Amino acid sequence: MRLALSALFVAAVFLMVTFITNTHDEELHPFLYDYMTERFEEDTAARNAVAAILLNYRMYDTMFEALILLAAIIGMNQFLPVPSELQSLRQRDAQDLDQGGDRT
Amino acid sequence: MALLEYLDISDLAVGLFFIGLYGAMTQRNIIKTIMSVGIMDLAAVVFFMLANYQDGAGPPISGTPVDRMADPVPQALMITAIVIGVSVIAMCLATFMRVAYRYGTADWNILIRRLEK
Amino acid sequence: MTGPESSIIRVVVGLLYPFILLLGFYVIINGHYTPGGGFQGGSILASLFIARYVVFPVEDIDSEILHLAQRFVLSLLLLGPVVLLFTGGVHAHPDYRAAYLTLMDILIGVQVGFGLGVAVLRFAFFKGVGESWRF
Numbered sequence: 001m002r003l004a005l006s007a008l009f010v011a012a013v014f015l016m017v018t019f020i021t022n023t024h025d026e027e028l029h030p031f032l033y034d035y036m037t038e039r040f041e042e043d044t045a046a047r048n049a050v051a052a053i054l055l056n057y058r059m060y061d062t063m064f065e066a067l068i069l070l071a072a073i074i075g076m077n078q079f080l081p082v083p084s085e086l087q088s089l090r091q092r093d094a095q096d097l098d099q100g101g102d103r104t
Numbered sequence: 105m106a107l108l109e110y111l112d113i114s115d116l117a118v119g120l121f122f123i124g125l126y127g128a129m130t131q132r133n134i135i136k137t138i139m140s141v142g143i144m145d146l147a148a149v150v151f152f153m154l155a156n157y158q159d160g161a162g163p164p165i166s167g168t169p170v171d172r173m174a175d176p177v178p179q180a181l182m183i184t185a186i187v188i189g190v191s192v193i194a195m196c197l198a199t200f201m202r203v204a205y206r207y208g209t210a211d212w213n214i215l216i217r218r219l220e221k
Numbered sequence: 222m223t224g225p226e227s228s229i230i231r232v233v234v235g236l237l238y239p240f241i242l243l244l245g246f247y248v249i250i251n252g253h254y255t256p257g258g259g260f261q262g263g264s265i266l267a268s269l270f271i272a273r274y275v276v277f278p279v280e281d282i283d284s285e286i287l288h289l290a291q292r293f294v295l296s297l298l299l300l301g302p303v304v305l306l307f308t309g310g311v312h313a314h315p316d317y318r319a320a321y322l323t324l325m326d327i328l329i330g331v332q333v334g335f336g337l338g339v340a341v342l343r344f345a346f347f348k349g350v351g352e353s354w355r356f
Contacts, residue, residue: 045318046253049164049176072191079198
């Protein structure tokens with residue numbers, strides 16, 4: 001019952017979003033595209049537009065994304081339990097098995 | 105159905121996003137919810153990269169003529185977005201491992217029951 | 222996780238290892254010239270750690286040293302543009318712009334490669350409890 005309701009809700013939101021986007025027609029002027037494809041070779045001596053954008057026009061994005069990667073790896077290192085902590089868990093699980101309790 | 109003629113390719117990416125949302129709402133296993141969140145991340149990336157599509161365009165390097173170059177801006181922004189998605193999934197999995205080793209289960213309902221005890 | 226080890230996979234991965242390393246460094250260093258760059262080459266370098274773990278699951282590499290190297294490279298990555306780019310230094314010497322791009326690409330590639338390698342190794346060599354679970 002809950003699955004059918006969830007599927008109905010998701011399908012309804014999807015149809016609403018599709019209907020709203022396909023009935024509106026706007027053309028946005030590609031201002032960044034014109035600027036960057038004309039000027040990327042004389043501003044930065046790069047022959048690759050994506051590298052010129054990532055390393056010169058949008059350097060802040062690259063720097064902070066490297067910082068996010070490092071923060072995620074430091075957090076992952078801290079959150080994974082160390083094997084010495086698992087020793088106490090192993091003893092507690094063995095006691096529960098001995099007492100024969102059903103842990104639900 | 106007449107509806108199928110009004111859909112274009114970027115609605116497929118929106119549909120993938122909503123499939124991921126359905127998975128995050130109804131799955132019973134914690135790992136499957138984490139995978140659905142990852143699917144939502146990547147669906148947003150795919151939708152963004154379909155912007156400013158041009159027929160018969162070449163890669164944005166200095167050899168192709170300027171009026172037939174593909175758009176480099178969405179590609180450059182989505183490189184950052186993919187790395188952020190990977191970082192979020194790594195943190196989710198590390199948190200899940202700690203929860204699972206403390207409470208001994210990977211099921212949402214059993215976990216909630218054990219938390220309330 | 223430890224089934225019968227296959228010697229075909231071990232030999233073939235051992236043969237392919239230097240070529241993948243070369244491809245990774247090629248994509249990183251030529252990032253400003255052909256499609257590629259720091260992130261793409263860094264992912265190729267990170268796949269080497271995974272391949273080594275799949276073939277030879279022995280805890281040889283100390284992940285703390287890789288983590289230390291990654292943090293040092295990140296500090297260089299954050300200081301470099303502040304000193305070189307934001308003060309207008311690269312714009313004043315137009316001959317060194319290509320060298321600046323290559324240097325930033327190498328730093329990004331090493332950082333991403335070591336970071337993802339640390340993540341994989343830390344998850345893979347994890348000794349835990351498994352006997353008393355009921356799902």
